[in-house]
Structure formats: structure tokens, C-alpha cells
Amino acid sequence: MRFNIIGAGLAGLSAALTLAQAGEKCNLISYAPSERAQSVMAEGGINAALDTMGEYDTVEEHYEDTMKGGVYLADPNAVWELCSHAPEIVRELDRLGVPFSHNEKGIVERSFGGQKKKRTAYVKSSTGKMLMTAMIDAVRKYEVQGLVTRYPRHQLIDISIKDNMLSGVTIQDRFTSEPTFLHGKTILALGGMAGLFDGMTTGSAHNTSDAQAMLFEKGVEFANLEFVQYHPTTIGISGKRLLISEAARGEGGRLFVRRNGEPWYFMEEKYPELKNLMPRDVVSAEMVNVTARGDCEGQVYLDMTGIEKKVWQTRLSDLRDQCMHYVDIDPVRYPVPVAPGIHYFMGGVYVDEHHRTNIGGLYAAGECACQYHGANRLGGNSLLGAIYGGKVAAESAMNSTELRESNESVKNDVYSGDVPPILAKKISTILYRSLPIIRSEQDMLTAKTELGSLLANPHSIAEHRRIILALAMVESALNRKESRGAHKREDFPERDDEHFRKLSIVQMQDGAIRHTLREIPERRS
Amino acid sequence: MIFHIEILRQKNIASDPYRQRMTVEATDPKMTVATLLKALNADPELKDDSGNRVDEIKWECSCLQKKCGACAMRINGKPRLACDVKLGEFKKGEIVLEPLRKFPVIADLIVDRSVMLDNLKAITLWLEKEANHTKKGEDIAYEASRCLQCGCCLEVCPNYLSGDSFFSAAAFVPAARILSELPKKEQAQIIGNYKSHVYQGCGKSLSCRDICPAQIDIEQMLVNSNAVAVWKRYFK
Numbered sequence: 227m228r229f230n231i232i233g234a235g236l237a238g239l240s241a242a243l244t245l246a247q248a249g250e251k252c253n254l255i256s257y258a259p260s261e262r263a264q265s266v267m268a269e270g271g272i273n274a275a276l277d278t279m280g281e282y283d284t285v286e287e288h289y290e291d292t293m294k295g296g297v298y299l300a301d302p303n304a305v306w307e308l309c310s311h312a313p314e315i316v317r318e319l320d321r322l323g324v325p326f327s328h329n330e331k332g333i334v335e336r337s338f339g340g341q342k343k344k345r346t347a348y349v350k351s352s353t354g355k356m357l358m359t360a361m362i363d364a365v366r367k368y369e370v371q372g373l374v375t376r377y378p379r380h381q382l383i384d385i386s387i388k389d390n391m392l393s394g395v396t397i398q399d400r401f402t403s404e405p406t407f408l409h410g411k412t413i414l415a416l417g418g419m420a421g422l423f424d425g426m427t428t429g430s431a432h433n434t435s436d437a438q439a440m441l442f443e444k445g446v447e448f449a450n451l452e453f454v455q456y457h458p459t460t461i462g463i464s465g466k467r468l469l470i471s472e473a474a475r476g477e478g479g480r481l482f483v484r485r486n487g488e489p490w491y492f493m494e495e496k497y498p499e500l501k502n503l504m505p506r507d508v509v510s511a512e513m514v515n516v517t518a519r520g521d522c523e524g525q526v527y528l529d530m531t532g533i534e535k536k537v538w539q540t541r542l543s544d545l546r547d548q549c550m551h552y553v554d555i556d557p558v559r560y561p562v563p564v565a566p567g568i569h570y571f572m573g574g575v576y577v578d579e580h581h582r583t584n585i586g587g588l589y590a591a592g593e594c595a596c597q598y599h600g601a602n603r604l605g606g607n608s609l610l611g612a613i614y615g616g617k618v619a620a621e622s623a624m625n626s627t628e629l630r631e632s633n634e635s636v637k638n639d640v641y642s643g644d645v646p647p648i649l650a651k652k653i654s655t656i657l658y659r660s661l662p663i664i665r666s667e668q669d670m671l672t673a674k675t676e677l678g679s680l681l682a683n684p685h686s687i688a689e690h691r692r693i694i695l696a697l698a699m700v701e702s703a704l705n706r707k708e709s710r711g712a713h714k715r716e717d718f719p720e721r722d723d724e725h726f727r728k729l730s731i732v733q734m735q736d737g738a739i740r741h742t743l744r745e746i747p748e749r750r751s
Numbered sequence: 752m753i754f755h756i757e758i759l760r761q762k763n764i765a766s767d768p769y770r771q772r773m774t775v776e777a778t779d780p781k782m783t784v785a786t787l788l789k790a791l792n793a794d795p796e797l798k799d800d801s802g803n804r805v806d807e808i809k810w811e812c813s814c815l816q817k818k819c820g821a822c823a824m825r826i827n828g829k830p831r832l833a834c835d836v837k838l839g840e841f842k843k844g845e846i847v848l849e850p851l852r853k854f855p856v857i858a859d860l861i862v863d864r865s866v867m868l869d870n871l872k873a874i875t876l877w878l879e880k881e882a883n884h885t886k887k888g889e890d891i892a893y894e895a896s897r898c899l900q901c902g903c904c905l906e907v908c909p910n911y912l913s914g915d916s917f918f919s920a921a922a923f924v925p926a927a928r929i930l931s932e933l934p935k936k937e938q939a940q941i942i943g944n945y946k947s948h949v950y951q952g953c954g955k956s957l958s959c960r961d962i963c964p965a966q967i968d969i970e971q972m973l974v975n976s977n978a979v980a981v982w983k984r985y986f987k
Binding site for chain 1: 764779781782783785786789792793795811812813814815816817818819820821834835837857861863864865868871872875876877878879881882884888889890892893895896897898899900925928929932
């Protein structure tokens with residue numbers, strides 16, 4: 227019997243590689259080939275306390291920065307394992323041929339947000355693409371050996387669960403429309419939910435959220451949906467937000483706003499230690515604050531003109547190309563106008579530290595899973611979380627006997643249709659208005675009503691599911707009556723550990739969205 | 752500005768292709784062909800120049816910023832990424848969109864490019880052993896790893912024919928990474944494959960170099976790989 231992996235980005239490839247290296251067979255199912263996955267767009271780098279920069283970095287500090295950056299909402303045991311495995315993961319990528327730069331101590335690292343030490347391994351500003359090429363090539367060997375079978379133009383359309391136990395998944399060939407049922411334990415590596423904010427994120431158009439919406443309807447638990455990361459430095463371009471990597475600030479880029487006509491480097495003044503490299507939730511909220519002030523202009527700029535020529539050539543070349551091509555500004559010569567934009571979903575499918583979902587035989591890893599990042603993800607931890615999570619999910623799947631036998635055949639009537647662009651836009655507009663960086667209860671209540679009235683209109687199965695998922699997100703935000711990380715409220719500006727240092731779990735039960743709070747595990751000694 | 756758009760359409764693999772023309776107004780010269788296609792598909796009232804309703808135009812896109820290669824198509828006769836081309840380029844307002852010609856058409860602008868990935872399997876493109884890092888190798892590996900597998904290079908290659916044994920730049924660019932990182936004594940297999948599927952078929956027209964949307968230094972990749980595989984010069 228084969229394992230199924232849904233998604234062939236970094237988390238999916240990592241799971242496939244882990245299974246194949248153990249001699250296990252898997253089906254690697256993806257909407258498009260790995261080259262098209264959102265992972266190739268990741269820019270800045272991957273975190274690991276390699277201690278190659280003469281700063282005496284340690285795993286413990288990586289752990290502390292990650293927990294603090296996530297405002298203590300992440301599972302401490304999972305984060306500890308992530309951070310302690312990080313150095314070996316990056317060294318393994320080096321062996322797979324990722325062209326990291328090297329110094330006499332090993333792989334060169336750079337500064338990144340929310341971290342006091344240089345801990346981010348990188349390849350210029352195309353780290354995701356470089357990791358993906360090496361991982362794709364590594365998995366190819368096992369494709370030829372027959373251990374990995376790719377379904378490279380297939381979407382997940384249904385999942386078979388009975389008594390909280392999985393038997394398999396139904397996928398559909400996008401070219402022929404032919405459905406196939408695949409019995410087997412399944413690892414979800416779906417990516418984020420960019421489609422809930424259609425055209426308003428830095429992410430891939432392939433990540434529609436339709437698979438998540440289907441899973442939610444089928445009873446899969448989701449967690450922390452209210453935590454949506456706004457990356458501080460994005461620019462609106464044709465059809466999306468263009469990311470200006472945190473690497474730009476890691477290499478010396480400075481944020482300023484004009485106050486009474488003069489540049490004010492507000493992050494450097496307010497946060498003298500980490501300055502422009504505070505965690506993303508903090509920077510984005512400060513940008514909202516300063517642009518709202520009467521003595522400031524409404525536009526924040528990222529000034530990269532002080533970055534040395536050599537750094538541009540060796541570390542940021544493609545960032546400059548993208549700025550010039552899409553924004554018509556040469557960042558070497560002029561400050562670039564930037565604004566926070568939706569970049570990452572900390573929430574997603576609930577998993578425990580072994581990447582098990584609430585359904586036996588079903589696992590999740592990468593951005594689709596709620597793990598490691600708490601209330602706010604640190605830059606450089608997503609590539610790490612995807613690779614490590616994929617590996618842990620694969621190991622858990624191999625070590626488990628949970629799977630329901632199946633005598634199912636292919637069902638031809640499970641295709642639920644697409645969400646048409648007009649409805650996608652409507653849902654996105656409602657969510658975007660109600661879930662900004664600083665949220666108001668009134669806006670969220672309005673959104674709930676608006677989504678409710680969309681549900682009252684006639685709609686397809688896929689449309690219904692997306693509206694429900696959007697509703698679950700808004701309700702999760704309404705229920706969390708505190709401010710923490712990426713979830714900031716004007717009516718509850720303080721953090722409330724007593725009531726809300728908990729996961730907000732959502733699940734469909736008897737056709738209704740049920741919300742509960744779940745305790746976060748204590749750190750094992 | 753008014754744009755006249757002509758799209759070579761095909762309902763499915765088996766049906767006959769036809770051309771559909773439509774006229775739309777767009778004001779932002781920075782709008783890309785990719786966003787234009789999204790906008791056309793978002794308009795349920797869209798009619799072509801003969802007054803017929805325009806069914807959803809099938810095409811592929813993922814990143815919208817030249818990083819994934821999904822949206823490769825022929826734009827005014829040249830293979831390009833739809834997210835790379837801005838409307839400001841079309842001074843006369845004439846846009847012709849066609850699917851790539853060297854791959855089977857699935858529907859409208861979607862083609863089946865799986866042959867490229869099959870070719871990479873055929874030349875055993877993976878590292879059999881731990882990568883051997885050198886300063887020069889790092890630069891080559893970086894450049895080679897940028898390949899999008901979009902297929903634009905195959906479209907313009909005078910030596911590449913679908914199903915032929917010559918695999919062209921979409922194979923020899925990724926091969927440059929493996930050849931630069933594989934320890935010398937592990938190279939025999941891929942060198943054999945390289946010679947038969949690349950070296951012997953390439954006429955060095957280098958039309959691939961001029962079309963590559965990632966602007967990979969394809970000539971340098973070819974020179975380096977030939978040096979390793981054919982002329983036995985190894986990276987120091």
C-alpha cells in the first residue's frame with residue numbers, strides 16, 4: 227500500500243523524500259508540477275542555529291526567539307524539536323547541493339526579523355527556488371526507482387472518513403477530468419489559504435483554499451484561523467502584492483515615514499535593539515500607527531539606498547530585478563513605497579506535535595498545518611517548518627497502524643465545481659475589510675452578517691464550503707477577545723494569557739461551526 | 752486604451768482550434784497579460800467581436816511574478832510568460848495569444864509540458880552522492896537552479912522536436928547544476944546521457960538564450976557543462 231501526499235511544494239517533497247529513503251512507496255499528488263508551487267517564491271532564507279558567524283548562537287536562542295515571536299501560542303515541545311533539528315536540516319540541504327555561501331566555519335547566515343543573531347541561511351533572495359530545485363532533483367531519483375509516483379496535474383476533491391478514521395482520498399486529473407480513489411494514509415501539504423484573499427496576497431493563485439474548505443466540511447479540525455500574517459514590506463502590482471523580502475532589512479534596509487516633511491526612521495527610534503527587524507506583526511502595526519498620525523504622511527518607504535553594491539550583487543540581485551520590472555523603481559537609487567500585505571497563514575489544519583490531525587491516518591505539514599508559528603511567524607521559519615513538518619508527518623504515518631480498510635471504488639459524483647471569480651472577490655473583500663492589521667468588533671460582526679447573507683443565496687458545493695471557511699475565520703477572530711501577534715483588536719488591546727493563551731479550534735459538527743479553546747501543552751523538561 | 756485581443760482557442764484535446772477576437776479597454780499600462788486574462792475571465796458578460804459570449808479562457812498561472820513558469824504562452828508570436836508582459840508594450844493595441852506549439856494542447860492556452868520532466872528523468876538528473884561545493888560551482892548551481900521549466904526555450908529551439916532524443920536547454924540548464932556539484936568519479940552516467948541527449952543534438956543557435964524569461968546565462972551553462980562532459984575539464 228502506498229502513502230498519499232497532497233501537495234508537492236517543500237513540505238510534500240520533504241515527506242516524499244523521507245518515505246522513499248525509508249523504502250516506502252508514495253503517491254505525490256499536486257495541482258501542478260513542483261516547479262509551480264508557492265515554495266519557489268520564498269525569498270529570504272531558512273533559520274538554523276549553525277553558529278557559523280562568530281556570535282555563539284544556540285538552539286535554545288532559536289527556540290526562545292520563535293516562541294517569543296509567536297507570542298507563546300505555539301506548542302513548546304514541537305518548537306523545540308523544530309529548532310534542534312534545524313542545523314541538521316540545513317546541512318542536509320547543503321549536501322543535496324543547495325548553493326549556500328560558505329565561510330571557513332560553514333554556511334554563511336544573515337540577520338532576519340525577530341532574531342538577535344545571524345541565523346538565516348540563504349541563497350541571494352531566491353532561497354525557496356534553490357531549495358525546491360535541490361529537493362525536486364533528490365525526489366526524481368526515487369520516481370525513477372518507482373518509490374514515488376507523481377500525479378502532477380491532480381486536485382484533491384474528496385476524502386473518505388468514517389468513525390474519525392481515514393480510508394483514502396479521491397483526486398481528479400485536471401486534463402482529463404478523470405477521478406481516482408487512492409486508498410492509504412495521507413499527508414496534507416496543501417499550502418496556505420491565499421484564495422480567501424484573492425489577489426490581495428503575496429502567494430500563489432494555485433492556493434485557492436478549496437481543499438481546506440472541503441476538509442473542514444468533512445469534519446477535519448482547524449486551529450487559529452484568525453492569525454493571518456501581514457508582511458510589512460509589500461507593494462501592490464498587477465493582480466497581487468509583490469513581496470520585498472525581509473532580507474532587504476536584514477542587509478540594511480530602513481523604514482521611514484515623512485514627519486513634518488523630514489524622514490523619520492520610526493522603527494529605529496522605538497526599538498533600538500532590533501530596529502527594522504522586529505517581528506512582522508510589530509512592524510506592520512507600527513506602520514499602521516505612524517501613517518495614521520496627523521504629523522506624518524500616509525506612506526511608509528523602505529530605504530535600501532545605503533546597501534553596498536557588493537551586497538546587491540551577491541545577496542539581493544533578484545529583489546532588485548523584481549522592483550525594477552514590476553514597480554519601475556531602482557531600489558539602489560530610490561526609496562520604495564511599501565505597505566503591509568497578507569503573506570502567511572499561521573492557522574490551518576490542527577495537528578499535534580507529531581503532525582497528526584484529529585482524523586486517524588490523516589496528517590498535515592507545511593503552511594496548511596497550524597504548527598510552530600503561534601500568533602506570528604518569524605521570517606526564515608516557514609521553509610524550516612515545511613521541511614521538518616513534512617519529515618515528521620511522514621515518520622508518524624510510517625509508525626502508525628491507523629487506517630480504515632476500504633472497498634470503495636471511484637465515485638464520479640464528488641466534483642463540487644469551482645468558486646467563480648465574482649464570488650471569490652466578494653468573499654475576499656468581506657474578509658479583507660474585517661480582518662485588517664488592527665481589527666474592530668463592529669467590522670467583524672458586519673462581515674459575519676454579510677457572509678451569512680451570501681450563504682442564503684443559491685450556490686454550488688464549492689461556493690458553500692468557501693463561505694463556511696471564511697465564516698469560521700471571522701468567528702475565530704471575534705471569539706479571541708485579546709490582542710496577540712497578528713491578531714490585534716482595538717477593543718481588546720491587551721494580551722490575556724489567562725483566558726486566551728490557547729488554541730482556537732473550529733470544527734463542523736451537525737452542519738454548524740463549533741468553537742472551542744484548547745490548552746497548549748506544557749514544555750517537557 | 753482599446754485592446755484588440757485574439758486568442759487561439761481549443762475546447763479540449765480532441766476538438767478543432769479556432770480564433771476568437773474580443774475588444775476591451777484597459778487603462779493601466781503596467782497591467783500584465785496575466786492580469787488581463789484574469790479580468791477577462793472575471794467578466795461574465797464578456798462578448799467577442801461577433802457578439803458571442805466568451806466562455807472561460809483556460810490558462811495556467813501560479814505566482815504572477817516570473818518565478819514559477821506556469822503561464823508560458825505565445826504572445827504576439829513569441830513564447831513568453833504572461834505575467835512578464837505589460838500592456839504598455841502593445842503600442843498598436845493588438846494582442847495575439849496562442850498556446851505553445853511544441854507541446855500537446857489540453858485546452859485553450861494550457862499545454863501538456865510533462866515531456867520536459869520525463870526528459871530530466873531520462874538523463875538521470877539527480878545527485879547520486881553528496882554535493883561537492885566549490886566557489887565556481889556555487890555560481891553555476893545558482894544560475895542553473897533558476898530554470899523554471901516553462902518551455903519557452905524548446906519553443907524557439909531549431910533543433911528541438913517533440914519526441915526527439917535531443918532535450919535542449921530545458922534539460923541542459925538543470926544538468927549544469929548536477930555536473931558542477933557531482934564528484935568526478937560519480938559523473939560517468941550523467942555524462943553519457945548528456946552527450947547523447949544534449950551535446951550531439953545542439954546546433955548552438957542559442958535562440959534559447961535570448962528567449963529565457965528568467966534570463967539565465969544559458970550560454971555559460973552550456974560552455975561549462977560541455978567542458979565537464981565532453982572536454983573533461985573539471986572545476987577546480
